[in-house]
Amino acid sequence: MKRSTLFIRLLYPMLVALVVYAMPPLASAAKVGEAAPDFTGTASNGKTFHLSDYRGKYVVLEWHNNGCPYVRKQYNSGNMQRLQKQWTGQGVVWFTILSSAPGKQGYVTAAEENDYMAKMQAVPTAALLDPTGEIGHLYDAKTSPHMFVINPQGVVIYDGAIDDKPTTELSDVPGATNYVSLALEQAMAGKQVVTAATRPYGCSVKYADATH
């Protein structure tokens, strides 16, 4: 066996295994009741955003992939845009986050994302491009859409699905209970968020492969 073959067959998998096991536990990322991990993101408009700059405001994080049928359900029905408009109109900061890796479904360039937002009339505070998956892994975002709500103290108060209808059917949007709106309404009224975590539903986030 040649040295290089030995490396690929034996040592490389061992190294990969070491790296994988050395990674911090997945569950320690973002959790309801705990401080939201800080991040810096570059938006499709070229600006840089730091989560920590928005202490004192509610922040919504929306994981996005424009090719995913569950995301299309929200955008083609106009529901996501309505929510963005409604809540940013009340001072909420809304980040749409794109964690698809290059070559995978939902990966777009900054210009493509700007065109998409113009066409769909999407009005988040900003669309953050996260092709390395850094922010996605920090929050352990599983699906598109996967939604988080962070309160003015910087604590995660909601983690999960956008609503209670885990389907791709546009007709399910009108009758759905929207968990993000519910969490914001309850928190703004000084109440405890009743449904603080649900199973996020949708397509898996198309992260860069862990190994090559």
Added chain:
Amino acid sequence: MLLCAASARAAGTPIPHGTLELIAEKQGIEAGRTFDVGLRFQLEKGWHIYWVNPGDSGEPPRAEWQLPAGLSAGAIEWPTPRRFETSSIVDYGYEDAVLLIVPMHAEASLAAQPTARLDAKVRLLVCSHEMCIPGKAELSLTLPIKAQPPAPEARSVALSAADLFAAARKSLPRPAPGNWKFSVTDVGDSFVLTANIGHLNTSHLVTQAVFFPLAESQIENAAPQKLSPVAAGFRLTLRKSNQLLKPIARLKGVLVLSEHSPEHSLVDQSYLIDVPVGKPGAVSRSYALGIHPVESLKEGSRI
């Protein structure tokens, strides 16, 4: 000609990256009895559908039945799934081909009819690692109603309906042996499942154990499931889901064990378990599930 015989039954309906077919195990319905039909998925390489708990993403297929009076459909009997892993995301489902058996009950009153037509509207999601495509299929099957037990359906293709149903039944999880004892302890960030399977010698070893939870958002699907041997059995540590904020009363699911025994060199067995969750130190009653798979899956499918 053989092909002509096959065309009497509807061919597979196209779905994204595959076909779906409604098939019956037997050529007719015996009034007053229960019989099995099945949704047979055949998928292109690299594409999968989902288990009753799809895991981190996806959605299980759902069938909406339109049946004549006197016929009623039971819940899907879900075969043991496999894991689909991509970095930090783990889904549960099936690739290649799978038959989802649906038990049907025919009332005695059906005997007055010559045939019965079964219609199913199936909504499904087909995914690869790269993308997901929703699909719909409208399936139909007309079966004669017979006074005598019907014969197994003959198929012109390599596998007979009887073979397909027999293989599907083999892949269903079954109740664990009655003398096995399970307990689950809530240790804060994890659940510890302890199994006493009564094998004190090393001739019978569990070399791998994988737990598939029936309820969503109980365990972190992507977290490693740590297996450690204990006296007369093993222990499996399952990290809790980020979305699990409240205590749970029971942990239900399918436990797949790779067993190493003198008779079988290495075999995978899957068992349905339903275990109460206790706090550390508390004595919890444990038992192996002794009910029919259909019932337990139906009950656990939506929490």
